[in-house]
Amino acid sequence: MFDRRFRTPIEKAVRPVGVFLRRIGMSPDHLTILGVVISCGAAVAIGAGATRGGLVLVILAALPDMLDGAVAKAGNDASQRGSYFDSVMDRLTDAILMGGVAWYFGSEFGAHAAVLPFAVQTMSSLISYQRAKAEALGLDAKGGLMERAERIVLLCVGLLFDSLFLPIMWLMLALTTLTVVQRFLMVWKQAEVSNSTQAKRDERSRRRVQRQERFSSRATRRHTSRRMSARGGRNGSTRH
DSSP states (O other), X not given: OHHHHHHHHHXXXXXXXHHHHHHTTOOHHHHHHHHHHHHHHHHHXXXXXXXXXXXXXXXXXXXXXXXXXXXXXXXXXXXXXXXXXXXXXXXXXXXXXXXXXHHHHHHHHOGGGGHHHHHHHHHHHHHHHHHHHHHHTTOOOOOOSSOHHHHHHHHHHHHHSGGGHHHHHHHHHHHHHHHHHHHHHHHHHHTOSOHHHHHHHHHHHHHHHHHHHHHHHHHHHHHHHHHHHHHHHHHHHHHO
């Protein structure tokens, strides 16, 4: 949701920063790795119970992820390899952060509570998989209530108000699950027609067009023949 609405204005805002970072020798991969390293620090802080420090580090880890695209565009070196590396590191970062939350929940609320962040991570990974599989099939699976940006925002709210952290994680699980259902239905509707059925429909459409063309061609020939006959009749009458 945030990605669709705010990506363009954010990209415009960070473009000068991307140009500056490129000039001083930073590459998109450097920023991606930096984000992962900071996320490791955030996970350690959260696991240790320093939720405010973890909040600051989560925000700092999000900045390189926001800037790597701007740096790639500034250097005109956006590539499939860079996009793949960034996507994989995003999934790794999510897992690291949820691991820190799981450790914190296990310490504060008992071992059973530690399962909650792993459930969130599982559903989050399913959201990412749905999009990847849909795009591999030539379909679209973007959107939903709880994409990655929304999950990061909600995580930051939980770290800020640690007394509400547990219910916020339950809310994140519910919304993430709902997003999984949304994307599933979105792709299901797009893929409703199978390849074989679509091929048959295309063949019937092609044949229908061919019949219409043949009918039109016959009608044109008949019309031309009638006009020629009429002209011949008029010419014969004139000669007499």
